[in-house]
Amino acid sequence: xxxxxxxxxxxxxxxxxxxxxxxxxxxxxxxxxxxxxxxxxxxxxxxxxxxxxxxxxxxxxxxxxxxxxxxxxxxxxxxxxxxxxxxxxxxxxxxxxxxxxxxxxxxxxxxxxxxxxxxxxxxxxxxxxxxxxxxxxxxxxxxxxxxxxxxxxxxxxxxxxxxxxxxxxxxxxxxxxxxxxxxxxxxxxxxxxxxxxxxxxxxxxxxxxxxxxxxxxxxxxxxxxxxxxxxxxxxxxxxxxxxxxxxxxxxxxxxxxxxxxxxxxxxxxxxxxxxxxxxxxxxxxxxxxxxxxxxxxxxxxxxxxxxxxxxxxxxxxxxx
Ligand SMILES: Nc1nc2c(ncn2[C@@H]2O[C@H](COP(=O)(O)OP(=O)(O)OP(=O)(O)O)[C@@H](O)[C@H]2O)c(=O)[nH]1
Numbered sequence: 160x161x162x163x164x165x166x167x168x169x170x171x172x173x174x175x176x177x178x179x180x181x182x183x184x185x186x187x188x189x190x191x192x193x194x195x196x197x198x199x200x201x202x203x204x205x206x207x208x209x210x211x212x213x214x215x216x217x218x219x220x221x222x223x224x225x226x227x228x229x230x231x232x233x234x235x236x237x238x239x240x241x242x243x244x245x246x247x248x249x250x251x252x253x254x255x256x257x258x259x260x261x262x263x264x265x266x267x268x269x270x271x272x273x274x275x276x277x278x279x280x281x282x283x284x285x286x287x288x289x290x291x292x293x294x295x296x297x298x299x300x301x302x303x304x305x306x307x308x309x310x311x312x313x314x315x316x317x318x319x320x321x322x323x324x325x326x327x328x329x330x331x332x333x334x335x336x337x338x339x340x341x342x343x344x345x346x347x348x349x350x351x352x353x354x355x356x357x358x359x360x361x362x363x364x365x366x367x368x369x370x371x372x373x374x375x376x377x378x379x380x381x382x383x384x385x386x387x388x389x390x391x392x393x394x395x396x397x398x399x400x401x402x403x404x405x406x407x408x409x410x411x412x413x414x415x416x417x418x419x420x421x422x423x424x425x426x427x428x429x430x431x432x433x434x435x436x437x438x439x440x441x442x443x444x445x446x447x448x449x450x451x452x453x454x455x456x457x458x459x460x461x462x463x464x465x466x467x468x469x470x471x472x473x474x475x476x477x478x479x
Contacts, residue, residue, distance in 0.1 A: 178196070178198050179198050179199040180199055181198060181199070181200060182200065182294075183200060183291055183292065183293055183294075184198065184200040184201045184204070184254070184271075184290075184291065184292030184293075184294075185197075185198040185200065185201070185289060185290070185291055185292075186198075186201055186217075186289070186290040186292070187278065187287050187288070187289050187290070188217055188233070188287065188288055188290065189286060189287050190237065190286055190287075191216070192216055192217040192218055192230070192233065193214065193215070193216055193217070194212050194213050194214065194215055194216075194217055194220065195213065195287060196209075196213065197209040197212045197213055200292070201254075201292070204254070204256040204257075204259075204269065205254065205256065207220075217229075218230070221254065223255055224253065224254070225250070225253075228250075229253070232245070232275060233275065233288055236275045236276075236277050236285075236288050237277065237285055237288065240277045240279075240285050241277065242274060242275060242276050242277065243274070243275040244272070244273070244274050244275075245272070245273040245274075245275075246272050247270040247271060247272055247295050247298075247299045250273075251268070251270050251271070251299070252268055252269060252270060252271040253271055253273050253290075253292060254269075254271070254292060255268060256268065256269040256271075257269065258270075258296050265300065266296055266299070266300045269294050269296050270294070270295050270296045270298075270299035270300070271292050271293060271294065271295060272292075272293040272295050273290065273291065273292060273293075274289075274290075274291040274293075275288055275289070275290055275291075276288065276289040276291065316329070317329035319392070319393040321371060321374060321375060321378075321393070322374060322375055322378035322379075322393050323378070323382075324378050324381070324382065324391050324392050324393045324399070325390065325391065325392035325393070326392065326393060327392065327393065327394055327395070329392070330390065330391075330392025330393075330394065330400060331392075331452075333390045333392070333402060334350070334390075334400070334402055334452050334455070334456065335452045337390070337402050337404060337445075337452075338445065338449075338451065338452035338455060341445050345447075346404075346405055347405065347406070347407045347444065347445060347446070348402060348403060348404050348405065348406060348444075348445045349402075349403045349406045349407060349408055349410070349411030349442060349443065349444045349445065350400065350401070350402055350403070350411075350442070350443045350445070350455055350456065350458075350459045351400065351401045351403065351411055351414065351415050351418075351440055351441070351442050351459065352394065352398065352399070352400050352440070352441045352443075352456070352459040352460055352462075352463045353398070353399050353400075353415070353418070353419075353438045353439060353440040353441070353463060354397060354398045354399075354438065354439055354463060354467070355373065355374070355377060355397040355436055355437075355438055356436065356437045356438060356439055356467075356471040356472060357471070358370065358373070358396075358397040358436070361373055361434060361436065365429055365432055365434060368429070369427075369429040369430075369432065369434060370397075372427050372428075372429050372434070373427050373434055373436055374393075374396075374397060376425055376427045377399070377422055377425070377436070377438065378391075378393065378399070380418065380421045380422055380425060381399060381401060381418065384414070384417060384418055384421065385401055385403075386403075388404045388405065389401055389402065389403050389404065389406075390402040390404070400456075400459070401414075407444055408442060408443075408444030408476055411442045411444065411476075412442055412474060412476050415440045415442050415474040416474050418438070418440070419437070419438060419440055419472065419473070419474055422436060422437060422438045423435075423437050423472060437471060437472035438472070439463055439466035439467045439471045439472065439473060440462075440463060440466055440473070440474045440475070441458075441459045441460060441461065441462030441463030441464070441465065441466060441474075441475050441477065442459065442462055442474065442475065442476045442477065443455055443456075443458035443459035443462060443476075443477040444476075444477075448479070458477040459477060461477060462475040462476060462477040463475070
């Protein structure tokens, strides 16, 4: 053997060593999806050494693979002779490997980015594809945790702590949006505002904690009665609002009256006491006479004030 041949063998030897020890998975398959190369990364994570895998059909050896999808991807790479990239966001993993990172141990599996590379033979044909598997568990779990934290923050910024209802800021935003929507679609909506009657007396008689229990119980009654499309919020200390989308004034009055009766029949337990409360409600239908979201709110508030004037524990529909 001459010097050049020895050099080439030497080059091949260290190239193979490099491939075997890469911290990236490498699988080479032919046109029949027969496995030609299976590097150390793949052996370590699958528990299957190269001698058990090389020469086998990929889909026979790994029946859990997304056969149809991967087959199509491989065919496209053979046909177009262009690489294909699949990120963990499109498909969390190709091979179901356990996540063995101690820091990101809360993910059960290894997130993977995948690259499919067409491999050209000396004749210029593409008869093989290299499948590269990158372990991106750290990036993926970090990004998922960040997204979850953002979702939680968003929820917290919109939520009233005591009741879990929308807080005033977010509820007003929804009210404004509903008003804008009405201007575009003219689909009717109604607003119900209500306030707990003589609530100061509840606090003074049973204490602030008991008052909080009453607020929570009434909020729950509101949440149970509201539809998914209704927008319920805590407007102030003991004042609440509900935007009833797609509901006219007459039906909003039925809603309000049912809620009034529900609250009237509630008995809120606090220690040895059972506290009974009532609410006063005002209803305002959104129609072309209402000039702004603020005007809509003022109308419902006027109707609520009328209910208080009428002796409380009642419902009033705003009229000019
Ligand atoms: N426990 C508790 N009390 C609150 C909260 N927010 C406001 N309040 C109390 O609600 C009471 C509201 O009293 P008022 O505005 O005088 O009204 P009211 O006693 O309900 O009388 P009317 O509305 O006229 O029937 C006050 O005593 C506030 O301290 C809260 O989050 N928890």
